[in-house]
Amino acid sequence: MRFSEIIGNDALKGSLVRMVRGGRLGHAILLTEENGGGAFAFALALAQFVNCRQPSDEDSCDVCGSCHKYRKLIHPDLHFVFPVSTAASLSESEKKAPISDYFLPAFRELALENPYFTEQMLYDAIGIENKSGLISVAEARRIFEKLSLRAAEGTWKTMIIFLPEKMNLDAANKLLKLLEEPPQGTLFLLISHNPERLLPTIRSRCQTIALKPLDRAERRLVEGTAPDNAEYREIAKSILEAGLGKQIAGLFPQWEMLADFGREKQREWCLYMENYIRKIYLVAQGLDSLADIVPGEEATLRDFAARIRPAFYEKAFVALDGAISAVGSNVNPKLTFCDLCNRLLLAI
Numbered sequence: 051m052r053f054s055e056i057i058g059n060d061a062l063k064g065s066l067v068r069m070v071r072g073g074r075l076g077h078a079i080l081l082t083e084e085n086g087g088g089a090f091a092f093a094l095a096l097a098q099f100v101n102c103r104q105p106s107d108e109d110s111c112d113v114c115g116s117c118h119k120y121r122k123l124i125h126p127d128l129h130f131v132f133p134v135s136t137a138a139s140l141s142e143s144e145k146k147a148p149i150s151d152y153f154l155p156a157f158r159e160l161a162l163e164n165p166y167f168t169e170q171m172l173y174d175a176i177g178i179e180n181k182s183g184l185i186s187v188a189e190a191r192r193i194f195e196k197l198s199l200r201a202a203e204g205t206w207k208t209m210i211i212f213l214p215e216k217m218n219l220d221a222a223n224k225l226l227k228l229l230e231e232p233p234q235g236t237l238f239l240l241i242s243h244n245p246e247r248l249l250p251t252i253r254s255r256c257q258t259i260a261l262k263p264l265d266r267a268e269r270r271l272v273e274g275t276a277p278d279n280a281e282y283r284e285i286a287k288s289i290l291e292a293g294l295g296k297q298i299a300g301l302f303p304q305w306e307m308l309a310d311f312g313r314e315k316q317r318e319w320c321l322y323m324e325n326y327i328r329k330i331y332l333v334a335q336g337l338d339s340l341a342d343i344v345p346g347e348e349a350t351l352r353d354f355a356a357r358i359r360p361a362f363y364e365k366a367f368v369a370l371d372g373a374i375s376a377v378g379s380n381v382n383p384k385l386t387f388c389d390l391c392n393r394l395l396l397a398i
């Protein structure tokens with residue numbers, strides 16, 4: 051992952067790069083975030099950057115051998131630790147002392163698909179669901195083993211620990227030892243939602259960097275996942291076109307069609323529209339790779355991105371949220387969608 055791909059906390063990207071370039075990056079960084087706030091994405095981008103063989107002034111190259119492996123999360127010097135519990139997928143002996151390694155394929159899949167994952171998304175992905183995960187002393191021992199090996203190929207061994215506050219006391223004391231006498235060339239990246247629950251001695255060994263919570267528009271960007279639907283897409287496009295042409299009459303057929311949908315379909319369409327607008331926003335930001343563009347859709351999205359003004363996005367999300375809650379509270383659908391179309395027209 052490159053810094054340029056991360057949503058939110060833009061100022062932090064430059065300051066991390068400057069820290070690395072100025073030799074001011076410590077061996078242990080504590081990234082604090084709100085649940086799902088993008089600290090994992092920052093940890094990955096930082097790990098990739100410090101190991102990149104030909105970084106630019108601002109970011110990793112993304113094409114060298116090291117970047118290639120970091121991007122796929124398969125670099126031999128990149129290690130992950132996260133809270134786990136027993137799961138049906140484990141063997142009887144594994145169940146006795148579950149550690150992160152047993153869940154790595156599911157973890158990689160989740161992190162590649164959505165590096166903004168929350169604690170609950172992690173538990174769902176690794177199949178421990180309703181149980182709360184822990185980082186055990188068995189895990190801490192495994193960290194010792196991994197870090198006692200020489201770096202396989204990178205300049206840094208990177209240990210990303212997601213939610214170190216889930217360590218029990220024995221595990222935390224073992225981690226503290228490592229932080230006090232870090233193995234040569236090791237970079238610890240800790241991601242915490244509750245740093246006040248960490249041992250103060252662990253906190254004091256780390257450079258703490260607090261991520262700002264994502265704002266509303268940024269949160270939309272990381273959350274939009276409505277499935278594609280040609281019917282919904284045509285309505286979305288027609289509304290945006292009519293809005294850009296300031297043709298109120300062009301909106302009538304659309305809002306009548308929406309008003310005639312059942313409530314569940316109305317809700318679905320609103321979510322679809324939010325996602326469609328999110329894609330345009332991503333294209334406008336040059337973040338096409340995150341937009342999950344349907345084949346053949348790219349030219350239309352680019353065209354909208356070029357014509358829609360930046361202030362539209364936030365207003366559109368507010369209007370669509372309003373429509374979703376109106377649908378939920380049984381407001382007259384004709385009023386709801388007439389109002390929505392008007393707001394979109396005024397904002398665009």
Ligand SMILES: [Zn+2]
Nearest residue numbers: 102111114117
């Ligand atoms: Zn590179």
